[in-house]
Amino acid sequence: MxxxxxxxxxxxxxxxxxxxxxxxxxxxxxxxxxxxxxxxxxxxxxxxxxxxxxxxxxxxxxxxxxxxxxxxxxxxxxxxxxxxxxxxxxxxxxxxxxxxxxxxxxxxxxxxxxxxxxxxxxxxxxxxxxxxxxxxxxxxxxxxxxxxxxxxxxxxxxxxxxxxxxxxxxxxxxxxxxxxxxxxxxxxxxxxxxxxxxxxxxxxxxxxxxxxxxxxxxxxxxxxxxxxxxxxxxxxxxAVGSHDTASAVVAVPMDASRAAYISCGTWGLVGVELEHRVVTDEGREANFTNEGGVDGRVRYLHNVMGLWLLSESIREWQRRGLHVDLEGLLAEAAELPRPSDVFDAEDPRFLAPGDMPSRIGAWFSERGLRVPASPAGVVRIIVESLAAAFAQTVRTAAQLTGVGVEAIHIVGGGARNALLCQATADRIGLPVLAGPVEATAIGNVLVQARAVGLLSGDLETLRALVARTSQIVRYNPSLGTPSC
The missing domain is CATH 3.30.420.40 (ATPase, nucleotide binding domain)
Known part of the structure; x- marks a missing residue:
């Protein structure tokens, strides 16, 4: 090197x-x-x-x-x-x-x-x-x-x-x-x-x-x-892993044989890394995809709606004239009790731009469930619903591939969201390792650096450099306090 x-x-x-x-x-x-x-x-x-x-x-x-x-x-x-x-x-x-x-x-x-x-x-x-x-x-x-x-x-x-x-x-x-x-x-x-x-x-x-x-x-x-x-x-x-998730996965400091990843931004891309495709009826029914990864790896994953639900809700409240910001709402939401019900974060009604809080409210009303009353309440229910979807998707990925998942790595903007990281750890009962936030850009530059001779080695070598140079925050199930 x-x-x-x-x-x-x-x-x-x-x-x-x-x-x-x-x-x-x-x-x-x-x-x-x-x-x-x-x-x-x-x-x-x-x-x-x-x-x-x-x-x-x-x-x-x-x-x-x-x-x-x-x-x-x-x-x-x-x-x-x-x-x-x-x-x-x-x-x-x-x-x-x-x-x-x-x-x-x-x-x-x-x-x-x-x-x-x-x-x-x-x-x-x-x-x-x-x-x-x-x-x-x-x-x-x-x-x-x-x-x-x-x-x-x-x-x-x-x-x-x-x-x-x-x-x-x-x-x-x-x-x-x-x-x-x-x-x-x-x-x-x-x-x-x-x-x-x-x-x-x-x-x-x-x-x-x-x-x-x-x-x-x-x-x-x-x-x-x-x-x-x-x-x-x-x-x-x-040419790098030009799909942003492909670049992000390069920078996940994981042992791919024992971990799942969540590249969490507008979408939550939840999956595992494989050497070969898994094309089964069970995978198709679970709507898992086999996308190309760097160095011929396979990104076996499923798309969950992701932080789009939060960002689109913030936009709607601001359109209504409310003075809100995500950081403040997350702090308020963390003080609320964990909700007993969550919504289906993969419902197609949430795909298009528009009034996200009203759509979420309609989902609950249609089922005779209590609608979150405040912006902070909506934020908490979004976070818990995403965490529930993430946890279930990791379980399904493990079942479909045989990967013995022992930890979940969250990279991208979602790694900053402590409430989401903790909720995900609690709902799946496994540690969540958050970071790096800039995984996509890091994966992008790692592939370039190797191509021009500044680095050498396989993906595991590149990931070891990420582990040495990045701050990773660990969230243990039910403990509530992250450790570095």
Missing amino acids: SATAGAVAAVDLGATSGRVMHARIGANTLELSEVARFLNTPVRLWEGERAALHWNVAGLWTRVLEGLGSVARSEPGLASIGVDSWAVDYGLLERGRLRGEPYHYRDERTQRGVELVHAVVEPSELYREGGLQFLPFNSLYQLAADAADGALETGDGFLLIPDLITYWLTGRQRAERTNASTTGLLSSDGSWNDGLIARLGLNRSVFPELVDAGTAISPLLPSLATDLRFAASGPTVT
């Missing part, structure tokens, strides 16, 4: 916010600083009959360049840049140009795509082919809707969001495999499933070459290197 430290930059785009991180990294060094953070706010654009939900990817691109410019001012000799983001959403290109702002996975058009795909291929066959859980916004459903509208007839490029940003940085169209695995269009060997693509009537020519995490895509475009004030040669743009 290299004895010297070097610098790389991570572009990490989440479903609610993005950031650019500057990292110094070496054999015993892992230091990250945030140089830019910005909101990722979707936009509604009128499309003749409805206002469709899109990502403002042009706005994100502007913020990304501003962040990289800030990195260049302090690190003109930067070695590498890597990009990760949320999954499934994509841009369509025609003659190399983006054809409109990409659709948001929460846009209602996805239901039409589900009907179109399932009319051709049974869900059970889709699971055998791709190993993916059913989510109505998976890329293949979105693409089916696009094909029905004629949007693929003249297109010549399909790029998932991090691949699109990478294309704009390098001029090279590539599809990184961990994120491509979320499209539903990969075969079990990790290649594009040409047979399925043909059956669905999709244009095979739009799908770019697949590459693995750690692949050098290209040097940064010379014009961008000059504009951003990098050194003459410019940094290399390196």
Whole structure:
């Protein structure tokens, strides 16, 4: 392993916010600083009959360049840049140009795509082919809707969001495999499933070459290197685990043979890491997915609604004119007794943006249960409902795979939420190890650093560096007081 430290930059785009991180990294060094953070706010654009939900990817691109410019001012000799983001959403290109702002996975058009795909291929066959859980916004459903509208007839490029940003940085169209695995269009060997693509009537020519995490895509475009004030040669743009969860799992300081992980942000991705896919009827019925991980690992996991429930509730209360903040509400919620009832955090009614507290109240009212009366009460019931869903999902993952789970690692924004971490430990009866909060960015820079020679070794070696350099907080069941 290299004895010297070097610098790389991570572009990490989440479903609610993005950031650019500057990292110094070496054999015993892992230091990250945030140089830019910005909101990722979707936009509604009128499309003749409805206002469709899109990502403002042009706005994100502007913020990304501003962040990289800030990195260049302090690190003109930067070695590498890597990009990760949320999954499934994509841009369509025609003659190399983006054809409109990409659709948001929460846009209602996805239901039409589900009907179109399932009319051709049974869900059970889709699971055998791709190993993916059913989510109505998976890329293949979105693409089916696009094909029905004629949007693929003249297109010549399909790029998932991090691949699109990478294309704009390098001029090279590539599809990184961990994120491509979320499209539903990969075969079990990790290649594009040409047979399925043909059956669905999709244009095979739009799908770019697949590459693995750690692949050098290209040097940064010379014009961008000059504009951003990098050194003459410019940094290399390196493919990382471009699905943000794939990067986050790289940075979980776990023994994968004995642990489960929860990458907790807008979504709660709950699962275990495997060497091989588990494609069984039981897994399909439990809606578990086999997504690609770095170094050929498999992320066997299930999506739970996540902190979206809290953030959308906060937005609604603020729209009503209430002066609330999450930190204050969590403190109030911690003083309330543990509720006797929880709601189903995976109910599809909670997927779309809007009045989350009213929807939660309706869930309770429909069952003749007492509706939480205050914002703090709603926050407590959300936390306990998420913890219950997390605990059950971990149990199911262990049953389906045979992994003997002895601890749960929570990384991402949820690692900051002490109430959620403690509730999860209490509900599953196992210790919860919280941190690092910046797991996605850390995993991103670890893969880059290994690719450019600043580090070497397997995932276990990289995770050992995370364990040595990160603060991990332990929550024991029913003890209430975390220890470091």
